[in-house]
Amino acid sequence: MSTILAFDFGEVRIGVATGSTEIGIATPVETIAFEENDKKFARIEALIKEWQPSLLVVGLPCYLDGTEHDMTRMARRFANRLNGRFSLPVHLVDERLSSAAASSALNETGLKGRKQKTALDQVAAMQILQTYFDTPPV
Structure with a gap:
């Protein structure tokens, strides 16, 4: 485990x-x-010390057709920095529609509109990680 x-x-x-x-x-x-x-x-370092993960997963944003854009490159750079700083493997996961799915999930809990702002990104991260868990390795 x-x-x-x-x-x-x-x-x-x-x-x-x-x-x-x-x-x-x-x-x-x-x-x-x-x-x-x-x-x-510094906060990421504290979380890594607290959780002691064996792997880091980063969402990779792309256009719906799969082509990359500026945020794709920034997310790749972020993933590379995580790997370089913390010497942990980093796996990139397609995150297309993760924010929409996160917003929909929050709507279902009754958290709507501007009230979602504080939770949306962490729920999107949850969606990204669940995609990693649910996708069989190739």
């Missing part, structure tokens, strides 16, 4: 989720919302 941390990368906020390979269910952890990269990575 090992723990995995997943990230929904954004320029302003980074959603974080965790899950265990034993049960394969993702749960939201928090949203990191610092402007300075040093503070973001």
